Amino acid sequence: GATVRFEAVRFGYEAARPILQELSFEIPAGKKVAVVGPSGAGKSTLARLLYRFYDVDGGRISIDGQDIRTVSQASLRRAIGIVPQDTVLFNDTVAYNIAYGRPGATREEIEAAARAAHIHDFIAASPKGYETLVGERGLKLSGGEKQRVAIARTLLKDPPLLIFDEATSALDSRNERAIQAELEAVGRNKTVLVIAHRLSTVVDAHEILVMEAGRVVERGRHAELLARQ
């Protein structure tokens, strides 16, 4: 596992408009912290900062005590796996899409990850199997199937730190429950940042941060937050 720490983080996309203000929290190694709050609260922004799409304006973000600005882009990307809301797949083969995070993976490893993500059967059933093209000219995948490909990719990559950014928000309720169960299994014993809209989906988090307009307005375990409502 990896310990993630945000210390008094400040950030704005434009100088005149701060999005995150003095944001501090820690995700101990192997634990799950959830961030909930309304749309526009700044939840995805903090994921983007952790992945260094952007750098903080003030404060610091560290992994195992090391400021992420001193970590190479390549090792940061190796350390972090992201399952976003809408996984965009490459217009390439299923195998390529699963192995994307771990170039050089063997066919056996790819199939094992696909099996664990429960997509092996329908891929094996298509005429070219793992060589089937995804997208425009090939396999048409549903939202749930795409998320399973993203999960297989994450399993194969096996990073110590995971970000689930509303990974089930675009799914119907049946798929949502199934994919949530898969995400829970993937995140076991890993350091996980879960971004969600609703408290009800993150019952098991070590800590839940409730954000509004760039600030943490409440924090605690699920039962504590419910008791205060």
Ligand code: ADP
């Ligand atoms: P959430 O994930 O909680 O819905 P975001 O982190 O996506 O919120 O966005 C927080 C705020 O930052 C919003 O007001 C949004 O409009 C703004 N924002 C997000 N991305 C950008 C961007 N690339 N440029 C400028 N403003 C942005």
Ligand code: ADP
């Ligand atoms: P929305 O209200 O947008 O549908 P939810 O609050 O249902 O969003 O959940 C948001 C995200 O939290 C999900 O997409 C999923 O990625 C993640 N998630 C929910 N529960 C868990 C869990 N127990 N473990 C890991 N990830 C979870």
